[in-house]
Amino acid sequence: MQLRHIVSVLTCEILSGAERLGLEVEHCFAADLMSDVLASAPHGALLVTGLASPQMVHTAEVADLAAIVVVAGKRPGDEAISFARQRKLPLLLTGLSMFEACSGLSAHGLRGAVRKE
Amino acid sequence: MDGESLYRETLRIKGDDFEHGGEAATQVKALLKQLGLPSTLIRRLSIANFEAEMNVVMYAREATLDVLVYPDLIRVEVADRGPGIADIAWAMQEGHSTATEAMRARGFGAGLGLPNIQRNTDELEVKSDVGVGTTLRYAVYTTPRPKPG
Structure with missing residues (x-):
C-alpha cells in the first residue's frame, strides 16, 4: 500500500516527507508505548x-x-516535526481515532506487523 | 576500555531532557551508517542506545555514552550519575519499572528498557551503586561468534 493511498484513506495532513509518498508499506504497527515498538515492530513498518x-x-x-x-489530531511539536523533516521521514496527522485509523487501513489491505518473537 | 578501537565517539546525555531524548541514539546511528556497517546491526545497536538514553533521561542527572568500534564488534558504555538501581535482577525483568506516569506518557517506563537492550545486544553488563549511578556496557558482534556464558 503506497503512502499516498494511506494519506487518502485516513485524510492525513502531511507534516513531513511529502516527497516520499510513493513508498510502499506492507505492515502496520500501532502502539503508544515506544518500547513495544522498539521490541516488536519490523523495519519498514x-x-x-x-x-x-x-x-x-x-x-x-x-x-x-x-x-x-x-x-x-494530536499535533506534534516543532521539535518533532523539524527532526522528521531533517530525516525525510514521512510524518502524517489524522483526526481519526486509533481504532478508526487501524480499521480503515486494515479494510484497505494493510496487514498488522508480526511480532518478531 | 580494552584494546585499540578503530573509531571512538563520546556523547553527553542530560537527565530530564525529554525534548532532546533520543538525539544521541540517532546521532550514533548516523555515524555508524557512515562507517558502512550492516543495517541490521546498526538497527539492533540503535535500539539498545535509544533505550539506554531514555533511561538516563528518565532517571539520571547526566551520562556519557561512549561508542567504540573494533574490527569484530562495537562496544558501548553508558555511565550515568544518578540514583542507581537497587535490584538489577528485578529491573532486568519485563514489566518491572519504577517509572512515573509522566515518564509513561512519553511512551517509555514500562519496564522494557533493559530487556530491550539485552535482546538487541550480544553482551550486556549492568553495574550500579545506589546513590552514585549506573553503568551499562554492551556490545554487538560484527562477525558471528558465540555469546559469552
Missing part, C-alpha cells in the same frame, strides 16, 4: 500512534520504520 512527542520520531528513526501516522 508504518507506525500508527497516539504519541506526539519527539520520541516517536526518534523511535521510527532508530527502528528503520517507513512512516508515522499520529492519530486523534
